[in-house]
Amino acid sequence: MFEIDPRSATPIYEQIIKKMKELCIKGVLKPGDKLPSVREMSSMIIANPNTVSKAYKELEREGLIETLRGRGTFVSKMVQKKLDEEKIEIIKEELRQIMIDAFYAGISFEQIYQWMKDMNNEFANAFHK
Amino acid sequence: MFEIDPRSATPIYEQIIKKMKELCIKGVLKPGDKLPSVREMSSMIIANPNTVSKAYKELEREGLIETLRGRGTFVSKMVQKKLDEEKIEIIKEELRQIMIDAFYAGISFEQIYQWMKDMNNEFANAFHK
Amino acid sequence: MFEIDPRSATPIYEQIIKKMKELCIKGVLKPGDKLPSVREMSSMIIANPNTVSKAYKELEREGLIETLRGRGTFVSKMVQKKLDEEKIEIIKEELRQIMIDAFYAGISFEQIYQWMKDMNNEFANAFHK
Amino acid sequence: MFEIDPRSATPIYEQIIKKMKELCIKGVLKPGDKLPSVREMSSMIIANPNTVSKAYKELEREGLIETLRGRGTFVSKMVQKKLDEEKIEIIKEELRQIMIDAFYAGISFEQIYQWMKDMNNEFANAFHK
DNA sequence: GTGGTCTAGACCACC
DNA sequence: GTGGTCTAGACCACA
Numbered sequence: 413m414f415e416i417d418p419r420s421a422t423p424i425y426e427q428i429i430k431k432m433k434e435l436c437i438k439g440v441l442k443p444g445d446k447l448p449s450v451r452e453m454s455s456m457i458i459a460n461p462n463t464v465s466k467a468y469k470e471l472e473r474e475g476l477i478e479t480l481r482g483r484g485t486f487v488s489k490m491v492q493k494k495l496d497e498e499k500i501e502i503i504k505e506e507l508r509q510i511m512i513d514a515f516y517a518g519i520s521f522e523q524i525y526q527w528m529k530d531m532n533n534e535f536a537n538a539f540h541k
Numbered sequence: 542m543f544e545i546d547p548r549s550a551t552p553i554y555e556q557i558i559k560k561m562k563e564l565c566i567k568g569v570l571k572p573g574d575k576l577p578s579v580r581e582m583s584s585m586i587i588a589n590p591n592t593v594s595k596a597y598k599e600l601e602r603e604g605l606i607e608t609l610r611g612r613g614t615f616v617s618k619m620v621q622k623k624l625d626e627e628k629i630e631i632i633k634e635e636l637r638q639i640m641i642d643a644f645y646a647g648i649s650f651e652q653i654y655q656w657m658k659d660m661n662n663e664f665a666n667a668f669h670k
Numbered sequence: 671m672f673e674i675d676p677r678s679a680t681p682i683y684e685q686i687i688k689k690m691k692e693l694c695i696k697g698v699l700k701p702g703d704k705l706p707s708v709r710e711m712s713s714m715i716i717a718n719p720n721t722v723s724k725a726y727k728e729l730e731r732e733g734l735i736e737t738l739r740g741r742g743t744f745v746s747k748m749v750q751k752k753l754d755e756e757k758i759e760i761i762k763e764e765l766r767q768i769m770i771d772a773f774y775a776g777i778s779f780e781q782i783y784q785w786m787k788d789m790n791n792e793f794a795n796a797f798h799k
Numbered sequence: 800m801f802e803i804d805p806r807s808a809t810p811i812y813e814q815i816i817k818k819m820k821e822l823c824i825k826g827v828l829k830p831g832d833k834l835p836s837v838r839e840m841s842s843m844i845i846a847n848p849n850t851v852s853k854a855y856k857e858l859e860r861e862g863l864i865e866t867l868r869g870r871g872t873f874v875s876k877m878v879q880k881k882l883d884e885e886k887i888e889i890i891k892e893e894l895r896q897i898m899i900d901a902f903y904a905g906i907s908f909e910q911i912y913q914w915m916k917d918m919n920n921e922f923a924n925a926f927h928k
Numbered sequence: 929g930t931g932g933t934c935t936a937g938a939c940c941a942c943c
Numbered sequence: 944g945t946g947g948t949c950t951a952g953a954c955c956a957c958a
Binding site for chain 3: 944945946947
Binding site for chain 5: 614
């Protein structure tokens with residue numbers, strides 16, 4: 413399904429969240445699709461079940477997935493996209509840091525813009541609606 | 542000089558690093574400028590000298606500043622800017638995450654691009670050279 | 671595991687780094703081996719956990735070890751061994767100083783060469799490959 | 800005469816000592832030669848007179864130079880070369896560290912040996928007597 | 929005055 | 944359990 417890097421500085425549960433979001437945005441995972449159970453997932457990516465559970469709980473809290481008692485976990489149909497001012501400020505601040513890091517890494521403005529366009533394509537042009 | 546948020550999830554020493562980079566890229570701090578001493582800075586931002594020291598050490602490792610024994614710490618000339626493939630991949634991956642988060646926060650592609658242009662201006666058009 | 675001299679002029683954290691490198695090069699520590707935890711090591715060598723942590727961090731930065739979140743620290747596979755020009759110059763300069771000091775200490779050229787060969791044997795002929 | 804690097808991790812006074820020893824061993828400075836005064840030297844290499852003084856004192860303690868009251872400082876005629884067991888052990892230990900660092904930097908055994916021979920030539924074959 | 933090292937002890941996130 | 948961060952306070956070498 414995807415791979416996680418236990419050596420990475422970002423926590424494993426966060427890596428799972430990110431990967432799941434990516435799969436959803438790319439359309440690999442569609443609304444209504446059933447996710448692997450916590451146990452299945454934990455053996456697939458070689459992680460502690462508690463860690464997977466934590467990721468699923470957070471994804472559920474964010475509304476991306478839903479748990480149906482006894483049936484399993486599914487990709488949620490409702491894509492909320494609430495405009496949370498606080499969240500937007502955080503993202504803007506993160507973007508600022510990326511720009512600064514990119515400058516020090518010698519990356520050009522155009523390169524970043526190109527990457528963004530590529531990613532938008534990759535995401536099936538999820539933006540622009 | 543700048544402010545630190547001790548409640549933030551990002552460690553104080555990282556906040557210092559980010560702020561310093563920003564001051565440098567904006568031209569507020571110029572090559573050769575003397576930084577506040579570890580003790581001065583620690584009292585300015587109300588943090589432990591060790592925490593400031595950790596930030597300074599990391600900035601030195603990255604080549605942004607240099608310390609002259611017994612004299613203090615100074616903004617370096619930054620001759621490097623070597624293209625580190627690994628670093629570039631990390632930045633690209635971070636950008637990807639930003640894009641994903643932005644999508645879920647309901648931010649438009651154009652909005653992100655506008656922010657990028659604004660930041661480039663703010664950074665005295667450090668890019669493009 | 672090894673001993674540290676708290677009276678030595680070389681910092682404890684550097685002594686740890688050196689000893690660990692030596693254990694690795696001698697084959698006592700093999701890739702994948704788990705290192706003592708920071709707390710274990712600190713009680714073993716009677717030093718502060720922070721000091722051990724500093725040594726581990728530096729070893730990780732150099733790529734000799736890697737930490738798996740919440741699981742511990744392990745000897746890494748060491749795929750790198752990239753030829754860093756700057757690093758090589760530093761080593762050459764250090765060698766020059768050794769030669770000068772050896773001359774003033776009355777040590778012969780042959781003696782140094784013999785020591786080098788002995789060490790190479792001790793290191794399981796790590797060189798020459 | 801020579802240059803010192805205020806950014807280096809090795810103290811300035813030690814850098815001076817090393818450079819002086821190197822000049823002596825290379826034959827640039829010969830027994831009886833007059834050294835620049837502390838003030839001259841400090842302005843030449845842009846360092847604090849106290850720092851130069853500290854270096855001169857240490858060199859005098861080691862017997863490499865001599866101060867004649869009111870006349871100045873001169874390269875000493877007596878090259879002692881006392882076989883100090885403790886000093887020899889220290890040098891051997893330093894050599895061991897160099898070998899370890901060289902291994903991790905990917906430098907070959909032959910390369911080190913070649914450097915040693917080159918340096919010996921540079922030192923006017925000071926060794927081999 | 930400067931930064932570098934170390935200790936003791938605390939709290940936290942992650943697994 | 945693991946390592947990561949932070950504080951308070953100490954001592955030292957260097958310039």
